[in-house]
Amino acid sequence: MAPPYQKGHAMRFTRRVVTTPDHLAHVAAVLSTRNAFAFDIEAAGAHRGVPARCNVTWLSIATGGGNAWTIPMGHPIGDTVVGERIVPTPDKNGKMINRRHPVWEQPPAQLDRRQVFDTLAPIFMSDRIKVAHSMPTDAVAVSQHLPGGQIPPPPYFDTIVAGWLLNENVQKGLKPTVKRLYGHAYDTEDVGKCVEKHPFSKVTTYSYLDSHYTWLLYRRYRRMIAERDLTGVMDLEMGVLEQLLPAFKAGTMLDADALSKLKVELTDETARRLAACHTVAGREFNVASTQQKQRLLFAPKSEGGRGLKVLQLTDTGQPSTSAEALEPHRGDAVVDALLDYAETSKLLSTYVDGYLGDPEKDREPIVFDDQVPGRLTVHTNLCQYGTVTGRFSSFQPNLQNIPRPDTVWGKPIRSLFVAPPVHKLVVADYGQVELVILAHYLGEGALYEGILRGIDPHTATAATVFGVTPLQVTKAQRQCAKGLNFAVVYGAGPGKVAQMAGITVAEAKKFMRKHEQLFPEIYRFKKRVIAEARRRKPPHVRTLLGRYRRVPELCAREDGIRKKAERQIFNSLIQGSGADLMKLAITRLPDALPAGARMALTIHDELVCVAPEEIAEQCAKGLEQAMVGPGIADLLKVPLTTDVKIVDCWAEAK
DNA sequence: CAATAGAGCGCT
DNA sequence: AAAGCGCTCTATTG
Numbered sequence: 001m002a003p004p005y006q007k008g009h010a011m012r013f014t015r016r017v018v019t020t021p022d023h024l025a026h027v028a029a030v031l032s033t034r035n036a037f038a039f040d041i042e043a044a045g046a047h048r049g050v051p052a053r054c055n056v057t058w059l060s061i062a063t064g065g066g067n068a069w070t071i072p073m074g075h076p077i078g079d080t081v082v083g084e085r086i087v088p089t090p091d092k093n094g095k096m097i098n099r100r101h102p103v104w105e106q107p108p109a110q111l112d113r114r115q116v117f118d119t120l121a122p123i124f125m126s127d128r129i130k131v132a133h134s135m136p137t138d139a140v141a142v143s144q145h146l147p148g149g150q151i152p153p154p155p156y157f158d159t160i161v162a163g164w165l166l167n168e169n170v171q172k173g174l175k176p177t178v179k180r181l182y183g184h185a186y187d188t189e190d191v192g193k194c195v196e197k198h199p200f201s202k203v204t205t206y207s208y209l210d211s212h213y214t215w216l217l218y219r220r221y222r223r224m225i226a227e228r229d230l231t232g233v234m235d236l237e238m239g240v241l242e243q244l245l246p247a248f249k250a251g252t253m254l255d256a257d258a259l260s261k262l263k264v265e266l267t268d269e270t271a272r273r274l275a276a277c278h279t280v281a282g283r284e285f286n287v288a289s290t291q292q293k294q295r296l297l298f299a300p301k302s303e304g305g306r307g308l309k310v311l312q313l314t315d316t317g318q319p320s321t322s323a324e325a326l327e328p329h330r331g332d333a334v335v336d337a338l339l340d341y342a343e344t345s346k347l348l349s350t351y352v353d354g355y356l357g358d359p360e361k362d363r364e365p366i367v368f369d370d371q372v373p374g375r376l377t378v379h380t381n382l383c384q385y386g387t388v389t390g391r392f393s394s395f396q397p398n399l400q401n402i403p404r405p406d407t408v409w410g411k412p413i414r415s416l417f418v419a420p421p422v423h424k425l426v427v428a429d430y431g432q433v434e435l436v437i438l439a440h441y442l443g444e445g446a447l448y449e450g451i452l453r454g455i456d457p458h459t460a461t462a463a464t465v466f467g468v469t470p471l472q473v474t475k476a477q478r479q480c481a482k483g484l485n486f487a488v489v490y491g492a493g494p495g496k497v498a499q500m501a502g503i504t505v506a507e508a509k510k511f512m513r514k515h516e517q518l519f520p521e522i523y524r525f526k527k528r529v530i531a532e533a534r535r536r537k538p539p540h541v542r543t544l545l546g547r548y549r550r551v552p553e554l555c556a557r558e559d560g561i562r563k564k565a566e567r568q569i570f571n572s573l574i575q576g577s578g579a580d581l582m583k584l585a586i587t588r589l590p591d592a593l594p595a596g597a598r599m600a601l602t603i604h605d606e607l608v609c610v611a612p613e614e615i616a617e618q619c620a621k622g623l624e625q626a627m628v629g630p631g632i633a634d635l636l637k638v639p640l641t642t643d644v645k646i647v648d649c650w651a652e653a654k
Numbered sequence: 655c656a657a658t659a660g661a662g663c664g665c666t
Numbered sequence: 667a668a669a670g671c672g673c674t675c676t677a678t679t680g
Contacts, residue, residue, distance in 0.1 A: 393672070570669090605666065661676085665671080
């Protein structure tokens with residue numbers, strides 16, 4: 001039964017917009033007869049981008065039988081502008097200017113959020129299949145309003161993950177996907193970016209269509225996943241998702257005092273280094289401007305430059321001012337000063353000001369200080385569909401590029417990441433997982449034999465190349481072998497190998513030839529992988545657990561393009577299989593870890609868990625089992641190892 | 655004024 | 667001719 005027509009919005013929406021208790025009860029009644037539903041939220045206000053803290057103002061739900069609704073819960077404006085208001089606002093120079101603001105009519109009466117979620121909680125907490133396009137955002141946002149802050153339980157079907165598994169090379173967002181598959185460009189105004197500024201009816205349509213199309217994608221993808229033999233990988237990803245949600249909701253803790261202290265120190269140091277740049281250059285200039293640096297360094301002395309030789313060009317053919325390009329010019333006072341400044345200013349802007357915000361640059365903090373005294377919380381997005389290879393990406397903030405603790409400024413930065421009070425971080429990383437996977441695929445030869453015997457792969461390679469026993473391998477020989485192994489996995493040329501190994505290009509070429517003679521099985525395997533991939537349509541490879549990586553350029557006519565595709569396809573087999581193993585380990589955590597311990601982060605080959613200190617030891621044992629125990633070990637012909645540490649802060653784990 | 659491209663650099 | 671990412675800043679473009 002449709003509710004009566006309501007004043008204030010168009011007739012055609014009366015079945016879609018839920019604004020009365022009766023209509024809400026009807027929604028719940030229909031959903032209770034369904035075994036799956038898609039949902040989507042819109043958030044407004046300060047923390048709209050942070051699902052753990054955002055203000056949910058719309059909930060839309062779609063399910064079978066053409067049922068779809070949207071439920072506004074505090075949309076501030078109606079449909080038409082009824083006047084305007086002059087508001088004095090400070091401009092960026094602090095001067096007051098009068099700004100005109102539209103005055104909107106009142107929105108229709110809306111349901112109370114509490115009432116909506118109380119009514120729908122049994123549906124969300126049931127064993128129905130929950131469908132969303134990027135589940136973490138919607139599930140964690142909704143969890144704020146469910147009893148006890150509970151996260152809706154599985155089963156899940158995340159359509160963005162399914163779409164990505166079906167084709168990792170296309171835009172994944174709902175709008176581009178709908179445009180591509182259904183030819184409907186339904187939100188050209190970016191309503192979702194700031195719903196509260198758009199008229200009620202417009203948001204109604206937008207919100208409604210989000211869950212409507214998510215449901216259509218579910219219907220479509222469910223079948224395709226099965227048809228393309230992707231059920232196993234999809235199940236794996238949905239298992240990963242289950243572990244991701246609590247980590248996303250809880251966030252990661254930072255030491256608040258250490259961060260404010262570091263801010264002072266890094267700010268001072270960076271200011272000193274900036275002053276040094278201006279002193280040695282003899283004038284003030286913008287040290288962050290590559291254009292100005294180019295002129296300063298490479299212009300002839302007669303024109304006020306340093307007259308340095310250009311050793312490297314950028315993609316657009318400009319003289320490069322990167323650290324790598326300037327390295328040979330070390331010793332020049334200006335070069336030294338510029339590189340010193342670049343070091344700390346990068347760290348300051350990314351890892352300190354980037355977290356705390358910077359009023360001068362109109363940047364909001366991304367840390368929250370309302371959780372535990374003395375601690376700040378960040379809710380990084382560990383994006384399980386963030387790469388083409390299967391790895392995670394991490395953003396807002398990126399916690400996968402925190403500086404290493406073995407550098408002067410890296411240590412205090414990584415030390416910021418701490419366990420919550422009376423908890424420990426339990427950190428484990430796979431040992432040389434990519435070479436282990438390669439050895440598994442090879443099943444023969446010196447690399448395979450070495451890893452089978454538990455020898456460090458770089459040492460094993462060095463022993464073979466230099467014709468010595470593993471115990472006799474020197475540091476320099478191991479470094480050289482490391483460069484060679486790198487070249488295998490990434491397809492690096494002699495220049496990069498030389499640079500990495502600290503040898504000349506001629507020497508690198510010599511060693512690479514020798515490597516090819518001593519490890520023929522590697523090159524045969526590589527050739528075979530590429531040839532088989534090229535024969536498939538579209539050209540692709542499948543990883544250890546069946547994940548696809550398609551690289552259409554593998555059939556390109558142009559040499560450079562095709563060679564790059566060959567490197568990508570081979571690297572994806574290795575890198576993607578590494579991602580498979582890590583994701584499988586993550587799904588094993590609930591069975592392996594003691595109650596109270598959970599995943600916190602993953603950095604490609606590293607898995608960070610958090611546990612109450614009294615069960616940290618158990619957690620460490622469980623983590624090891626999850627990562628290398630039976631079920632993982634059985635997948636490989638060679639042993640996979642992990643190094644587990646129990647620490648108070650992340651910097652201690654290296 | 656907002657969006658985008660390019661350069662550069664942090665990580666595995 | 668080094669695989670995969672995200673963030674900050676400048677300079678340009680709309």
